[in-house]
Amino acid sequence: MNLTGNDLKTIGFTQGKAIGFALDIIKKEYAALKQEDQLILLRQVLENPSAFIDDEKLSPIVKELLKPADDTIALEESGKSYKIYGAEAIEEGALNQMAIAMRLPVTVAGALMPDAHQGYGLPIGGVLATKNAVIPYGVGVDIGCRMCMTIYDLPPAILEEKKDEFKKMLVNNTKFGTATFKKPKDHEVLERTEFKELSIVRQMKDRAWQQIGSSGGGNHFVEFGIVEILSPVNEFNLPVGEYIALLSHSGSRGLGANIARHYTQIAMDNCKLPQEAKHLAWLDLDTEAGQEYWLAMNLAGDYASACHHQIHERMAIGLRETPLAMIENHHNFAWKEKDILGNDIIVHRKGATPAGEGVLGIIPGSMASPGFIVRGKGLAASINSASHGAGRLMSRTKAKQTILPGHVNKVLTQAGVELIGSGLDEAPMAYKDIHQVMEHQKDLVEVLGSFMPKIVRMCGDERFKEVD
Known part of the structure; x- marks a missing residue:
């Protein structure tokens, strides 16, 4: 069966000649490919057309995509300069996306963190400051995704001694992906007036209630591990030493995803940008x-x-312990801040951690490498930001195609990590070396402590298994 115009619209093509060119070229030049591979190729062309401008077969599509419409807002000829941290480990796609973002007429500053990799619109690890404008895809789909850690006065050895109990606690008190609790806990956030006043939010209230206290799929996790406080001067008043900690990573679930899609479409309908920049459409903050x-x-x-907070409350009850401290920070968000001259700016941190002077945060590694508790140094060149993790070294597709389950199991065993759930796309070797990432941002944050995962739960009920 041949591709249709509707197939192309589902991956982002808009009505016009580009669809006709694409259907004709796919039929003539790529008929041997599976339909799903044809769509993957066309999606790549759509997302980064400039990369295919010299392609003998695909260039007609590209030229049509890049042709400006009459009401298109022009990008600036030369983008504003920006600081890149750890450039040698950042893929070209992310650099191209950041270069385009720096050419927006509303852009005032930018920075690229060492965990950066290609995303939609703004790259993951991209920080972009704008003037009175917010870019929904500069925030991201998983709005307000965050890290949260609670630290307990329990000896690290207990994780091994009572491993089965800790695993049971994770299985019984966490839900991932489409799974939800049969009896969700109530929370005051569900009483907010936005659930009545904003149409898209009102439509999502029932789903928000069903999903509260749960975690997403992909790279989201809840894990027990060992914290080592390294600095005697810390905001938690904790002596140097080792503690048990619970670390969680997740975002705003279906609520945030639907808000992102709804307002991204509004932005794209009202802010016409060239094809290569269309996902960076913005909303003026003076508009409704x-x-x-x-x-x-x-x-x-x-x-x-x-x-x-509900995840950590459930675990505190299971542990019968009161946490010594809680640390929380978020990314995939936009903040109203001021630049060094005192001007108001909107700072988008898509997969980047706030690192203003004295601001605390958590930067995780992979499931088999340490994460770090950090204190921001407030460096203006980074727009008061740092990485949000190690960052992907390979795409999810490549990880699934190239990483062997046996290799993952060996790495986890050597690291002393017990894994519940997850897929090969979250294997440790799919991520950059967290130590190199931290070295690239030593001017951005001060390390107060480390966290080593020991019992990890992610989406799915079984860990990797050997394939016969």
Whole structure:
């Protein structure tokens, strides 16, 4: 069966000559490919057309995609300069996306963190400051995704001694992906007026109630591990030494995803940009849509925080312990801040951690490498930001195609990590070396402590298995 125009629209093509060119070229030049591979190829062309401008077969599609419409907002000829941290480990796709973002007329500054990799619109690990404008895809789909850690006065050896009990606690008190609790816990965030005043949010209230306290799929996790406090001067008043900790990573679930899709479409309908920049369409904060998105985005962030707090409350009850400290920070968000001259700016951190002077955060590694508790140094060149993790070294598709389950099991065993759930796309070797990432941002954050995962739960019920 041949591709249709509707097939192309589902991956982002808009009505016009580009669809006709694409269907004709696929039929003539790529008929031997499976339909799913044809769509993957065309999606790549759509997302990064400039990379195919010299392609003998695909260039007609590209030229049509890059042809500006009459009402298209032009990008600036030369983009503003920006600081790149760890450039040698950042893929070209992410650099291209950041270069395009720096050419937006509303852009005032930018920075690229060492964990950066290609995403939609703004790259993951991209920080972009704008003037009175918010970019929904500069925030991301998983609005307010965050890290949350609670530290307990329990000896590290207990994780091995009572491993089965800790695993049972994780299985019974966490839900991932489409799974939800039969009796969700109530939370005051669900009483917010935005659930009545904003149409898209109102439509999502029942789903938000069902999903509260749960975690997403992909790279989201809840894990027990060992924290080592390294600095005697810390905001938790904890002596140097080792403690048990619970670390969670997740976001705003279906609520945030639907807010992102809704307002991204509004932005793209009203802010016509060249094809290569279309996912960077913005909402002026003086408009009704811009003000609505800002309220919805902040609600989604608070909802994500509520989900984490319920996860940690359930675990504290299971442990019969009161935490010594809680640390929380978020990414995939936009903040109203001021630049070094005192001007108001909107700072988008898509997969980047706030690192203003004295601001605490958690930067995780992979499931088999340490994460770090950090204190921001407030470096202006980074727009007061740092990485949100190690960052992907390979795409999810490549990881699934090239990584062997036996290799993953060996790495986890050597690291002393017990894994519940997950897929090969989250294998440790799919991520960059967290130590190199931290070295690239030593001017951005001060390390107060480390966290080593020991019992990890992610989406799915079984760990990797050997394939016969």
